Amino acid sequence: MVSRRSFLHQSWVSPLFLFVVVVALAASSADGSRTPRVPCYFIFGDSLYDSGNNNNLNTLAKVNYSPYGIDLPAGPTGRFSNGQTTADAIAIDFFFFFGYEGEILGFKDFIPPFASNPDDRQILVGVNYASGSAGILVESGKQGGDNVDLSQQLRNHEVTVSRIVEILGSKVAAFEYLGQCLYICNSGNNDYINNYILPQSTAIRNQYNPDQFAALLITQYSAQINRLYELGARKVALAGISNIGCTPSLIATLGTNGAPCVNSVNQLVVPFNTRLKSLISQLKLSYPDAKFAYLDSVRVGTLVGAVFRFAAFRIRATPCCQVSTVTGLCLPNTVPCSRRPSYLFWDAFHPTELANQLAAPLFFPAIQRIL
Template sequence: MTSEQKKWLVMHVIAIIFALKMVSFGVNGDPQVPCYFIFGDSLVDNGNNNGIASLARANYLPYGIDFPSGPTGRFSNGRTVVDTVAELLGFDDYIPPYANVRGEAILGGVNYASAAAGIRDETGQQLGARISFGGQVNNYKNTVSQVVDILGDEDSAANYLRQCIYSVGLGSNDYLNNYFMPNYYQTSRQFTPEQYASVLIQQYSQLVRELYNYGARKLVLNGIGQIGCSPNALAQNSPDGTTCVAKINSANQIFNNQLRSLVDTFNRELTDAKFIYINNYGIFQSLISSPQSYGFTVTNAGCCGVGKNNGQITCLPGQTPCQDRDAHLFWDAFHPTEAANVIVGRRSYNAQSASDAYPMDINRLAQL
């Protein structure tokens, strides 16, 4: 073989290797943002509750039955909303849980979410240990100190973190596992729904400002979905098992309206940051109002669980779930199926309706 032929062969092999790398990492190359930080509850928890003394855990089958690596702690048969958003942002892998991530892996982002967690510290305490919003913010502060160590100084860390997307999705449990659980909690006797929403928003605002003080500049504030339409709410409080529970949804809407107003306040006061609101309530309303157009045929029952419409509790270990999972809006008594999560994630990233995201969607936020 001549030297020219050898040279051509080497270049050809290099080209093939490069092409294979491009395929494995996706056509778009690097993700839209360098990192994605997630704060939330069981809707987006991906393993932080696995190692703590909590009844709110999902690290067993049938949870994860449709997820590539099986049960991880995700409260779904497969992907969550933030998994879908991570894909759309261009990340090669899903964002790891705080409980497991170590070293330079934190530079891609961390998921701090904890099942049963709320804005209020006492929320969900009847289920055992959980990491409240305040605890998650403290864990993020610990991550920031590690980012400073890795990048060398605070200025470098600040410049890096300001490019990242921050997703906050809490509040559901402050109603589900607090306000509407009068046998365990006093809040419904202490506050009207309007007062309670204001108390929640005040604490929420303080914690989000802490995230801002520790580098967050692109923040996604997620509204609460229609808790009153979950199989659990329908089984316990719906007169016919299909009509959503108005008093719960009404309270959720009060919170959401105040959260949307908070986005305006933050954008007015913190001008070097950008905040957006995701209208999960409205997105879910469209899924419930016209389920067939999204491929759903069952909207009032979980795919697995116990009791009426599988709506009393979550899936039992080893329980056999329904076969037509993509036809179900809900996976268990409280949580959506992967099919529903993917739709919500896509509409959060690229707003399908003008009301899905305010004042812009995640895709546009990432481009700022």
């Protein structure tokens, strides 16, 4: 029997084996009879995790319309996918393989977005603060309208923490409770996609070379994560930036010179991931009473792509829906592709639900080590 700690973390696991192991994830979720691994789950980041925080903002980066959410019972909710995000799948999904059951967190329901004004019962289970187009820097993504940048997400979390203090009766009780929760953040993508590599961003590129820009981001990110610790977080998972040069939008815009992806863009974010790993090492030393994990988005993204290539369906790297040439998002009320499991990307930037569901258990070993 493979242990929970080692499952999906072995170097010998082949893409085909991974597909066999996690394919059940696409059709299954926790049945509510399990006790969640943690009492609450707080989510920060960008459109990869957003579950509706942008719905009422004045922005192009919102997707509370069809065909988004076509595979969710609730329909369009503001998720930038046809169904679940990776953060959703981490919350509720589990995988099954020859008698081995490996739940992720085991929650019965999705974590509500902050913008939905969750009630006292809901916030004790967790809140999703993620916002489409948002980044570590305040200015990132603002060319398309409003978003909730990471610093504002933390201020929103301060409101939640204050409410939990009131609910539980004291700051001591609240922080003891919050210290048992999982905090996950996926940020930094838009600081590149919707800031540094924009054609109009020549000033910031002239001011900072790629390594200097990564240093700028990590300095700000460090202050933000330190603030999260001050607010009671003790189990924190930070996702690196994935190979954003493999998104349909950047491939169409920049070209690949015959390569599968825009390699120059993928190399651009390497300094950020390297510095993020160092930051996590520093945080572990600074806060021995807390646990921090690095979620290797490049490795997981590569494995998910390999699963698609080895699976029985044809792999498509083009969007599943008709996309806007301005935003790269699905055009409202259009009919998407019918064979969604054969598409890695839902629109020009975001993965399909199946890709997200396959990614979730691959992040599981790193998450489990801090629970």
